[in-house]
Amino acid sequence: MEKSQMRLTYQRKIILEELKNLGNHPTVDEVYLAVKKRLPRISMSTVYRSLEVLSKNGFIKKLEPIDTQKRFDDNVGVHYHFYCLNCGKIKDAPLHESESKEIEEAIKSIEKVIEKRGYKVNGYTLEFWGKCDHCEGGESYGGEKSKK
Amino acid sequence: MEKSQMRLTYQRKIILEELKNLGNHPTVDEVYLAVKKRLPRISMSTVYRSLEVLSKNGFIKKLEPIDTQKRFDDNVGVHYHFYCLNCGKIKDAPLHESESKEIEEAIKSIEKVIEKRGYKVNGYTLEFWGKCDHCEGGESYGGEKSKK
DNA sequence: ATGTAAATGAAAACGATTATTGTTTTTGAA
């Protein structure tokens, strides 16, 4: 959160412009291709670094999956997940079935609204993140996977 | 959804057992390491394939990020996202601010419950998926990115 | 027992991202 000395270079201006032109949350690759038309010599790494820096400085917002790895669950019932930033584990959010159902109802009604506006909703993901009971309770125990 | 001719082979039985032993949504790698102790010659691809097949046949559940790529957004306000399985675009869910706020309230109160149970909640992700207005309205227009 | 489809293991290929290298700008103090 320090006062930044980020330079809004020519490349970054173009990247910012093209990001806005593209709209709808483009991938890095999509931005790269758009920018490349105006700056044929730009490199992919510059685009990555610039988007990173621009988001760190509040110009844009980064959307990244909490966790990119595939995981598997032997629990087939409906439940929500909690991602612990400290130990990297994914636990089931500590909710009773009635509470989970409550959320589901609320979200289902929102889905109806979305469908009224021309979309077809097939499902949703809701996950929480923070520190799990184990890590929040005792002292941190050096989780192997926390990258952020 | 056809009647499956999946074979519950020796390897798959072990994989299933170890998945249950591990609990808490292990990554493929974690399963691999556990299984390897009992089947030293097993290969990573077998683990990947088996977990895939087991989930397709309802024995377990796969947790995979809707989209693994990083994306960037010039909209910094609070809003939810909609992932279109057809064209691969991520759009803003078509909700008014009041509606979004409504959800946020509901989820905030759930967060409180989770915190009451020893967790620290720093945030959450809620995203919807299905077909966007454009793809649901007209006929499909051969989206480049739909992989699932 | 035999034939066929499915599953396996090893290795290579893959796509997205990050790190490294050497070079070019830019900045701002002397």
Add this chain to the structure above:
DNA sequence: TTCAAAAACAATAATCGTTTTCATTTACAT
């Protein structure tokens, strides 16, 4: 102004998780 230090650049190689390929083995219905 000029010049060293910092920042950004382009190109490339390296990494990570995952998928594919392919030759071999296994399961199982006939």
